[in-house]
Amino acid sequence: MIADQLAELIERLGPLSFETFMEAALYDEGGFFASGRGAGRSGADFITSVETGTLFGVLVAREIDRWxxxxxxxxxxxxxxxxxxxxxxxxxxLRAGPACASSLRYVLVERSAALRELHRDHLPWEPPEDVLGPGTETDEDREEPEGLETSGGGVAPGTGRVTAPHRGPLVTSLADLPASPIAGVIVANELLDNLPFVLVERTSTGWSEVRVGRDRGRFAECVVPAGPPLADLIGRLLPMDAVPVGARLPIPTVAARWMREARRAVGRGGLVVVDYAAEIDALVARGAQGWLRTYVGHQRGTGPLDDPGLQDITCDLPTPVVVAAALSAGWVLEGAVGAQADWLVDLGIEELAESARGRWTQRAAIGDLAALRDRSWISEAAALTAQPGLGAHRVFTFVTRRQGSSR
Ligand SMILES: C[S@@+](CC[C@H](N)C(=O)[O-])C[C@H]1O[C@@H](n2cnc3c(N)ncnc32)[C@H](O)[C@@H]1O
Structure with a gap:
């Protein structure tokens, strides 16, 4: 049991960082995601934009085509x-039939082996080497050409991969980001909020860390002064005067490391992150009870230290920290960090919902599958753009380099 292992670890090492606790609770054997729990409808634990229906995927296909x-x-x-x-x-x-289909190599990257297993059952899955090809990276490949454009062809410059062109769409899955850089885009919907984070509290002189210890047989908070490495990291990511004394914040340490790995994984292209996030003052106003949440079986769970492994642990990310981590990883932020609702409007959600409404009005009496899908799209569009709600998720767009820039 994860709880027993964590209790034993605390006995041996003393209070653990919240990051270590969360890592075990979600990803160790028997952990929440490691057991195949997570996003989905009946039998699952929470709804993401993806799980509202098929409309979100149609719009993401448009985003992919733009890239x-x-x-x-x-x-x-x-x-x-x-x-x-x-x-x-x-x-x-894939069902939306993006224009890029014949060139597309769609790689699902999922840490949970139990969830990866499901990919083979419901997708035209092929082995990774057949999809990404044997790596043949050369120095020339590693150098990025001017701007973001490339002429295309069998070897995508900057990727070092050789695969036959026009064979797509090809689909595979990996446990981790691919080792050699791609030409393309990373899409990360509700990933970063599930990457383990450190909990900190602002004091009158600096920062404390909220660690996890034991008290009378239960996991309990243990607040200690932040060690120099953590204090330095916070200093680099957060202006101290932006946070009032006593306020707590999540520091997305694993997300910051992941940003660096993601940057190495993309030779040319971009990163689109869609997630729960808010400015520092909004997080401070919400308080930890507002921005640190647990879920299980489509209900809010109990405290984050309860039942490790049996409930999801997630947080609203601090927007400026996500941006700072990405910039320090070498990403270039494109445009402002906006709301999911605006991003989807730009991708045409209103027109799609309007056409669906028109078709539904004509075909409601028939009630066939197409009519029912149209009816669903009308409510999905409302849910995906609702603020507060999924429409308030933040969308961060990063590129490997500014368009037209030679650096
Ligand atoms: C909230 S779920 C989001 C699922 C899906 N993107 C959606 O929107 O419905 C987060 C998923 O990220 C996975 N995950 C966590 N860390 C990961 C990592 N470093 N690489 C790949 N997947 C990871 C978890 O196992 C979990 O399945």
Whole structure:
């Protein structure tokens, strides 16, 4: 049992960082995601935008096509769907028939082996080497050409991968980001909020860390002064005067490391992160009870230290910290960090919902599958753009380099 292992670890080492506790609770054997729990409808634990229906995937397919065009229609063109869960987004994107399909290599990156197993059952899954090809990276490949565009062809410059063109869409899954850099885009929907974080509290002189110890047979908070490495990290990511004394914040330490790995994984292209996030003052106003949450069986769970392994642990990310971590990883932020609702409007959600409404009005009496899908799209569009709600998720768009820049 995860709880027993954590209790034993605390006995041996003393109070653990919240990051270590969360890592075990979600990802160790028997952990929440390691056991195949997570996003989905009946029998699952929480609804993400992906799980509202098929409309979100249609819009993500449009986003993917934008990246393909922008990169000069590379072939192969790799999409890394990181934190792919059970693979629903992949199914919906492929069903939407994106224009890039014949060049597309769609790679689901999912840490949980139990969830990865499901990909083979519901997708035209092929072994990774057949999809990504044997790596043949050369120095020339590693150098990025001017701008983001490429001429396409069998070897995508900057990727070092050789696969036959026009064979797509090809689909595979990996446990981790691929080792050699791709030409393409990473899509990470509700990934970062599930990456373990450190909990800190602002004091009158600096920062304390909220660690996890034991008290009368239960896991309990243990607040200690933040050690120099953590205090330095916070100092680099957060202006101290932005946080009032006594306020607590999550420091997304694993997300910051993941940003660096993600940057290494993309030779040319971008990263689209969609997640719960808020400015520092909003997090301070919400308090830890507001931004630190647990879920199980489509209900809010209990305290984050209760029942490790049996409930999801998640937080609202501090927007400026996510941006700072990405910039220090070498990403370039494109545009402002906006709301999911605005992003989806830009991708055409209103027009799609309007056409669905028109078709539903004509075909409601028939009530066939197409009519029912149209009816569902009307309510999905409302849910995906609702603020507060899924429409308030933040969308961060990063590129490997500014368009037109030679650096
Ligand atoms: C909240 S779920 C999101 C699932 C899906 N993207 C969606 O929107 O429905 C987060 C998923 O990220 C996975 N995950 C966590 N860390 C990961 C990592 N470093 N690489 C790949 N997947 C990871 C978890 O196992 C979990 O399935």
């Amino acid at each position: 393909w065009e922008r990169l000069g229609r590379p072939d192969p063109f790799v999409v890394l769907d990181v934190g792919a869960g059970r693979g629903q987004l992949a199914r919906d994107v």
